[in-house]
Amino acid sequence: MQNANPIVRRQASYPHGPQRQGDKEINFSLWFFSVASVPLWLVIGESCNALRMRTSRDACGLHFEFCILHYDGHVPTTLTIADVERIAALAQLELTDEEKHLFTRQLADILHYAEQVQAIDTSGVPATAHVNAAQRTERDDEPRPSLPTEDAMANAPDAAFAAGLFRVPRVIGG
Amino acid sequence: MSVLDASATTLRSEIVAGRLSAVEACRAALDRIASVNGALNAFNLVDGDRALDRAREIDRRRAAGEPPGPLAGVPIALKDNLDVRGMRTTASSRILEHFVPPYDATVVRRLERAGAVIVGKTNCDEFAMGSSNENSAFGPVHNPWALDRIPGGSSGGSAAAVASRCVPLALGSDTGGSIRQPAACCGVVGLKPSYGRVSRYGLLAFASSLDQIGPFARTVADAALTLTALAGADPCDATTANEPVPDFAAALTGGVNDIRIGVPRAFVTEGVDEQVRQAYDEALDTLRRAGATLVDIDLPHAPYAVPVYYLVCTAEASSNLARYDGVKYGFRSAAAKDSLKDMYSRTRDEGFGREVKRRIMLGTYVLSAGYYDAFYLKALQVRTLLRRDYDEAFERVDVVAMPTMPTPPFRLGEKTDDPLQMYLADVFTVSANLAGLPGISVPCGFAKEGVPIGFQLMGRMFDEATLLRVADAYERRTDWHRQSPPA
Numbered sequence: 001m002q003n004a005n006p007i008v009r010r011q012a013s014y015p016h017g018p019q020r021q022g023d024k025e026i027n028f029s030l031w032f033f034s035v036a037s038v039p040l041w042l043v044i045g046e047s048c049n050a051l052r053m054r055t056s057r058d059a060c061g062l063h064f065e066f067c068i069l070h071y072d073g074h075v076p077t078t079l080t081i082a083d084v085e086r087i088a089a090l091a092q093l094e095l096t097d098e099e100k101h102l103f104t105r106q107l108a109d110i111l112h113y114a115e116q117v118q119a120i121d122t123s124g125v126p127a128t129a130h131v132n133a134a135q136r137t138e139r140d141d142e143p144r145p146s147l148p149t150e151d152a153m154a155n156a157p158d159a160a161f162a163a164g165l166f167r168v169p170r171v172i173g174g
Numbered sequence: 175m176s177v178l179d180a181s182a183t184t185l186r187s188e189i190v191a192g193r194l195s196a197v198e199a200c201r202a203a204l205d206r207i208a209s210v211n212g213a214l215n216a217f218n219l220v221d222g223d224r225a226l227d228r229a230r231e232i233d234r235r236r237a238a239g240e241p242p243g244p245l246a247g248v249p250i251a252l253k254d255n256l257d258v259r260g261m262r263t264t265a266s267s268r269i270l271e272h273f274v275p276p277y278d279a280t281v282v283r284r285l286e287r288a289g290a291v292i293v294g295k296t297n298c299d300e301f302a303m304g305s306s307n308e309n310s311a312f313g314p315v316h317n318p319w320a321l322d323r324i325p326g327g328s329s330g331g332s333a334a335a336v337a338s339r340c341v342p343l344a345l346g347s348d349t350g351g352s353i354r355q356p357a358a359c360c361g362v363v364g365l366k367p368s369y370g371r372v373s374r375y376g377l378l379a380f381a382s383s384l385d386q387i388g389p390f391a392r393t394v395a396d397a398a399l400t401l402t403a404l405a406g407a408d409p410c411d412a413t414t415a416n417e418p419v420p421d422f423a424a425a426l427t428g429g430v431n432d433i434r435i436g437v438p439r440a441f442v443t444e445g446v447d448e449q450v451r452q453a454y455d456e457a458l459d460t461l462r463r464a465g466a467t468l469v470d471i472d473l474p475h476a477p478y479a480v481p482v483y484y485l486v487c488t489a490e491a492s493s494n495l496a497r498y499d500g501v502k503y504g505f506r507s508a509a510a511k512d513s514l515k516d517m518y519s520r521t522r523d524e525g526f527g528r529e530v531k532r533r534i535m536l537g538t539y540v541l542s543a544g545y546y547d548a549f550y551l552k553a554l555q556v557r558t559l560l561r562r563d564y565d566e567a568f569e570r571v572d573v574v575a576m577p578t579m580p581t582p583p584f585r586l587g588e589k590t591d592d593p594l595q596m597y598l599a600d601v602f603t604v605s606a607n608l609a610g611l612p613g614i615s616v617p618c619g620f621a622k623e624g625v626p627i628g629f630q631l632m633g634r635m636f637d638e639a640t641l642l643r644v645a646d647a648y649e650r651r652t653d654w655h656r657q658s659p660p661a
Contacts, residue, residue, distance in 0.1 A: 083539075084535070087535050087538050087539050087542065088519075088535065090538050090542060091492060091522075091534050091535060091538040092496070092499070092515070092518040092519045092522055093519055093522050093523055093526075093531055093534065093535070094516075094519035094520050094522070094523040095523065095531070096523075099528070099531070102528075103531075103532060103535055106532060106593055106594075107532070107535060107536055107539065109593075109594050110484065110536060110593065110594050110597070111536075111539070111549075113481060113594055114481040114484060114485055114549065114553075115481075116478065116481055117478055117481050117482060117485070117549075117552050117553055117556050118548060118552060120475070120478065120552075120555075120556055120559070122552060122555035122556060122558075122559070125555040125558050125559060126555070126558055127551055127554035127555050127557070127558065128554055128555075128557040128558040128561060128608075129383060129554055130383045130413075131369050131370075131383070131561070131609065131610030131635075132369060132370045132413055132415060132610070135370070135413075135415065135416070137412040137413075139409060139412075147276055147277065151276035151277075152276065152502075153502075154274070154276060155272075155273055155274060155276075155502070155503035155504065156501070156502055156503060157500055157501075157503075157504070157505070157506035158506065166501050166502060168501055168514050168517065169510065169511055169512060169513055169514050169516070169517050170512070170513055170514065171513070171514045
């Protein structure tokens, strides 16, 4: 079923990349009558609290738009069917409608549960991507025997064995 | 009493002494598998001809006076995500249903060099993703103690094969508890070595910073014997550690007078079944009476291990499983002939089961722009904090004790509709993988439903010797491991 409370994705072209999920916007505008020439972006501060200011000139003069973004470390994880479709496309998965609805609900549940990690203070804590990362892993760059081509291709669903090629559907056009 | 009631250690010495042939041991295993597998569904593949050929070779070696090897003639089963050249590896997935590996995993080479006889491949959760073995494309494994209950996952077939006396040894892989948890459910010993202790070359990758291969056995001594054969650096896996490999079985002295056992009381309370908590307390008391000292410890970040684990493992899985695209090997959808992209997505939709897709989706999400910092990177930082918790604990204690699973094995079908509830079953096992630590589950009692309960010990990185010594000392003072499931 469609999620009851979808959040709107805001894909604004902010100067330092996409807006963070969880940013809350407070917008206000000011008008100045002056003669500034080019539109420009200004970003004050970063990450947690940012003041974004956009200026533009029109017939009335200079228009300042302010947007204060407040980020409290909490990322809302309500998902929409459209989100699930977007992720499925990234993951090269063709999902059925039933799967889209099921995953929308289940992934939202799991992400909501996983949100608890966002409350932990990790300032200055390095990431552990790998527990043996300090180990030396180089070896001499010398040719060694490797898998013969025919063995490597033996499991291919469609191969031109003599040419040593995997056959695939059309890549361009069609 | 069948030869299969004997431990691997005993079986090996009978074979070496000439009182039993490797062929007889192999036939006994094949007969036992044939009689129980219909009810258990523990094996995806049994290759009797190959096994008997190997067994004859062991008997020939012995007759010729050649060194027979530390596992001479011992029948062993492998989880179906480990490659044996010429023997199908499916990972219990449609997408690899007909995949025949062109090479041997390093653990396979080492087992066969040690004289072990591989009898077949065991059922598991698809790509090792699951805690109940219900995510197999070939149907669930049934718990030998109660056929309507889960055998644990993801290496459920290996655990059930050892518990039901099909084989004295089996290998599994453990990414978040997939050896220890099914060992607990089936009443056998399951050992996850330290990250880097055993080569992963020839193991189908799920989450490469967490995956580790290890043995199932019915005694701690057998697990130690197997680890000695498996362990050590391998040029084919750059993450293997250049640590010396001791004779782990020789470390089993039975004494624990010098051992301090860390007890994380605050962590082992919420959501733990009363029967499990009682069995845990009794196991601690047994070790205390044996001379060990119990020390209260605090692991403040342990409650976050499950969310951290599911963010990290799915991220890694989404990347690792990108290789299954219908081009180089495995299944290709017949429905898509129009474009390459269409072929990829239809192949993956038809080839992968639901849990695998769910994890690929979750992993893709947490790695995608806008979420990477808040989820994936954050999880890796909390992983560091969790490691520090253990580092601090291991300054004061030699091992840390926990239940293996918060509940006794539940009924098949009980949690399949709620993946989050299923993930919470991993609360006590995922920490060892995130921190790279060795962990072992040993049988410590039975729930009133007649199903086994497991006791888990975790050790310092690369100190499997101490871990195995404590587990063995416990085993010597109990007889849970001698119980057999109903025939």
